[in-house]
Amino acid sequence: MLAGMAYFFYAQSSKRTLPDGLIQANGRIEGDHVIVSPKIANRIADLRVREGDTVVAGQILAMLDDSQANARVKQLESAANAARAQVDAAKSAYAVLKKEVPNAIDIAGANLSRARHSAAKAQASAQQAARESERVRMLVERHFIDAQRAEQADLALTAVRSDEHSAQDAVRQADKQLADARLGWDRLQAKAAEIAALEAQLAQAQAALEEAHSVLDDLAIKAPSAGVVLTRFRDKGEVLGAGSPIFDIVDLDKLYLNVYVPETLIGKVRLNLPARLYTDTFPDTPFAATVKTISSRAEFTPKEVQTQDERTKLTYAVRLYLDKNPDHRLTPGLPADAVIRWKEGVEWTRPRW
The missing domain is CATH 2.40.30.170 (Efflux pump adaptor protein, beta barrel domain)
Incomplete structure (x- = not known):
């Protein structure tokens, strides 16, 4: 037992x-x-x-x-869209300038080259006319030719010198045109700086919009894990x-x-x-x-x-x-x-x- x-x-x-x-x-x-x-x-x-x-x-x-947060998001969306439109407009203007400025400089340079060539020819013609006028005057003084020939030579010299002055005026105008065309580079740089400033404003607007969206998202209280x-x-x-x-x-x-x-x-x-x-x-x-x-x-x-x-x-x-x-x-x-x-x-x- x-x-x-x-x-x-x-x-x-x-x-x-x-x-x-x-x-x-x-x-x-x-x-x-x-x-x-x-x-x-x-x-x-x-x-x-x-x-x-x-x-x-x-x-x-x-x-x-979320009523206030939604209103804030809409407001900042409008601001961001406006800033983006300004950036797009500035970039379009910059693109146009980027094409126009080199063309304008090329055209102005070609005009200046032609004007200088014309001025050089006019100057040579004026010099030739001055020598011819002096030669005629000497012949008149020696009574080899009549005085009428001297008057004709002086008139020709006056006309040629007028052409020379016109050619020189054309050179000055072409030179000013080239200088104005080269100022386009300054306008192009200024437009680039404007774009950079507008893009900075757009970045600020987008950052504010992202923050507003983050605040809106935070209003939805979510489970951090399963449980x-x-x-x-x-x-x-x-x-x-x-x-x-x-x-x-x-x-x-x-x-x-x-x-x-x-x-x-x-x-x-x-x-x-x-x-x-x-x-x-x-x-x-x-x-x-x-x-x-x-x-x-x-x-x-x-x-x-x-x-x-x-x-x-x-x-x-x-x-x-x-x-x-x-x-x-x-x-x-x-x-x-x-x-x-x-x-x-x-x-x-x-x-x-």
């Missing part, structure tokens, strides 16, 4: 003992909390989720009043200050299990050891986890631990982070059992309570 009872208690004890190299523990799944707050002060126009709702990253959770809404702090119509909390979300991609390991076993637990989590919700699916945190201070075992004798022992808190949460099947609050493998090669075994 006594032997049978001893065997019974031994069998029950052995059932609860895992192979050497494995440590079992339990706790509840928790997650990293994210407090969702607005960047700017405003009034809540719409709330789209409640406590317990599952959300995905980027999902709009709430909308703040579950644990708390909704505000109601529709409330006016918020910048940074005031609206939602408390738990990130479903960063879940962990807090467990407590007895001081007799804590020396075997190291960072980055593999672990497996088991839940009643998915009894046939173990979830891979990793030891990421080991407390350096001992504490009494929490009351949630299974057996009474274990509750009186000093334990160390160990945090096991899930490697993955497929389809976000695990959520905060689920009880879970864990097996930590501290010796390589040991076959995984379910917890035995």
Whole structure:
């Protein structure tokens, strides 16, 4: 009889003992909390989720009043469009000048060259006429020819000198035309400077418009990550200050299990050891986890631990982070059992309570 009872208690004890190299523990799944707050002060126009709702990253959770922001965007869009039109008009004028100025300079240069050539010919003709007039005058004084021939030579000289003066006037006019044409380069540079100034104004207008769009985008309060809404702090119509909390979300991609390991076993637990989590919700699916945190201070075992004798022992808190949460099947609050493998090669075994 006594032997049978001893065997019974031994069998029950052995059932609860895992192979050497494995440590079992339990706790509840928790997650990293994210407090969702607005960047700017405003009034809540719409709330789209409640406590317990599952959300995905980027999902709009709430909308703040956007009437003023929309008006600001429209105003700045008009200003940016006007600035862009000024830049386009200035660039068109610059393109025209860029073609006209070289052509004008070429034409003025050709005119000046022709005028100088004509002036040179007129000057040569005037010099020839002056020599002819002097020769005729000498012949008249010696009575070789009559005085009428001298008058004719003087008239011819006067006409030729008039042509010379006209040619010189044409040179001066052509030279002024070339100088005016070359001033086109100054106008071209001035137009380029005007374009640069207008483009700077356009850049300022576009920057202001982008800022206004950013403010408008910030009025849509979005989920920073996938998770579950644990708390909704505000109601529709409330006016918020910048940074005031609206939602408390738990990130479903960063879940962990807090467990407590007895001081007799804590020396075997190291960072980055593999672990497996088991839940009643998915009894046939173990979830891979990793030891990421080991407390350096001992504490009494929490009351949630299974057996009474274990509750009186000093334990160390160990945090096991899930490697993955497929389809976000695990959520905060689920009880879970864990097996930590501290010796390589040991076959995984379910917890035995």
